[in-house]
Amino acid sequence: MAALAVLRSSAPARLLSGSFSVHRGGLASWQHYQSRRPFSNNKILVELNESTGVAVMKMKSPPVNSLSLDFLTEFSISLEKLEIDRGCRGLILTSAFPKIFSAGLDITEMCGKSAEHYAAFWKAVQEMWLKLYGSNMVTIAAVNGSSPAGGCLMAMCCDYRIMADNPKFAIGLNETQLGIVAPFWFKDTMINIVGNRVTEQSLQLGQMYSAPEAHKIGLVDLLVPEDKVQSTAAAVMTQWLSIPDHARQLTKSMMRKPTIDRLVKQQEADINNFVSFITRDSIQKSLQVYLDRLKQKK
Numbered sequence: 580m581a582a583l584a585v586l587r588s589s590a591p592a593r594l595l596s597g598s599f600s601v602h603r604g605g606l607a608s609w610q611h612y613q614s615r616r617p618f619s620n621n622k623i624l625v626e627l628n629e630s631t632g633v634a635v636m637k638m639k640s641p642p643v644n645s646l647s648l649d650f651l652t653e654f655s656i657s658l659e660k661l662e663i664d665r666g667c668r669g670l671i672l673t674s675a676f677p678k679i680f681s682a683g684l685d686i687t688e689m690c691g692k693s694a695e696h697y698a699a700f701w702k703a704v705q706e707m708w709l710k711l712y713g714s715n716m717v718t719i720a721a722v723n724g725s726s727p728a729g730g731c732l733m734a735m736c737c738d739y740r741i742m743a744d745n746p747k748f749a750i751g752l753n754e755t756q757l758g759i760v761a762p763f764w765f766k767d768t769m770i771n772i773v774g775n776r777v778t779e780q781s782l783q784l785g786q787m788y789s790a791p792e793a794h795k796i797g798l799v800d801l802l803v804p805e806d807k808v809q810s811t812a813a814a815v816m817t818q819w820l821s822i823p824d825h826a827r828q829l830t831k832s833m834m835r836k837p838t839i840d841r842l843v844k845q846q847e848a849d850i851n852n853f854v855s856f857i858t859r860d861s862i863q864k865s866l867q868v869y870l871d872r873l874k875q876k877k
């Protein structure tokens with residue numbers, strides 16, 4: 580199974596994209612590692628505090644952190660680098676923008692493109708999920724804004740979700756509102772958090788939950804004032820890191836492996852399914868209407 584099966588000590592070292600900083604105990608000693616990959620646009624900022632072993636990954640892709648192919652590629656590479664770094668035990672995932680965690684999959688990646696593009700895009704979505712859901716690290720989502728669909732999926736991949744207590748912020752799998760369908764592994768991830776009944780209703784209606792509603796159904800674990808999201812994430816991380824890594828990791832693997840294996844076994848079929856679904860004229864039309872509506876709402 581993805582990262583959970585990989586012992587960090589045996590993993591090969593890899594270069595990473597993204598803006599990457601390592602904190603060695605004092606602000607004066609922050610070191611910057613510039614990307615050596617030409618495609619990097621630095622949509623992801625990573626700061627690793629080596630004294631605590633906690634990395635903060637900030638999504639910073641204006642205007643709304645939509646998950647484009649470039650974003651997803653950079654995200655997965657950044658995550659992989661942290662995964663193989665034995666000095667990193669915990670990851671806090673958050674947004675550099677107030678009000679938006681992530682707008683989910685970039686809809687323009689699913690409109691008017693070639694079948695080859697859709698296949699590459701969907702593979703990148705799968706890779707993001709496999710790596711984040713299967714991470715050995717303690718993962719905490721500091722949800723500091725709205726988080727529809729793919730953004731909600733990212734938060735749901737984490738071990739714990741802290742959300743800003745603002746009823747204007749919403750989270751959920753709203754795919755049906757776009758005329759599309761959340762795939763089985765989005766659905767399974769949600770079932771593992773809130774159960775079958777809530778997931779079924781939620782997915783059929785494409786329901787977006789305000790922060791208090793999301794907390795009520797257990798989609799997020801904790802609500803805190805907006806200015807306390809990061810500090811609370813750090814405090815919760817300390818609690819989780821007090822558990823011996825091997826015991827916690829094996830437990831996490833035991834809980835998540837069946838869900839991960841389901842996708843791994845049919846990854847190619849899932850890509851083909853996505854491509855044949857998204858290339859339908861009726862689906863392309865729905866997505867275009869949704870996108871136009873988004874652009875006109877101002």
Ligand SMILES: CC/C=C\C/C=C\C/C=C\CCC/C=C/C(=O)SCCNC(=O)CCNC(=O)[C@H](O)C(C)(C)COP(=O)(O)OP(=O)(O)OC[C@H]1O[C@@H](n2cnc3c(N)ncnc32)[C@H](O)[C@@H]1OP(=O)(O)O
Nearest residue numbers: 645682683684685686687727728729759760853856873874
């Ligand atoms: C039988 C079949 C079985 C199985 C099916 C097989 C396969 C599965 C098939 C498909 C699965 C696909 C799964 C899809 C998952 C997704 O994530 S879809 C994306 C869903 N996301 C949304 O609906 C979010 C839409 N956006 C918003 O609600 C809002 O923008 C916001 C709340 C995030 C932010 O609001 P504001 O701050 O007010 O910002 P604006 O709305 O003005 O947006 C600014 C700018 O950004 C553009 N934009 C917003 N979201 C997206 C996006 N997701 N992708 C691309 N672009 C986006 C928006 O249009 C604005 O653009 P400009 O007008 O400035 O050009």
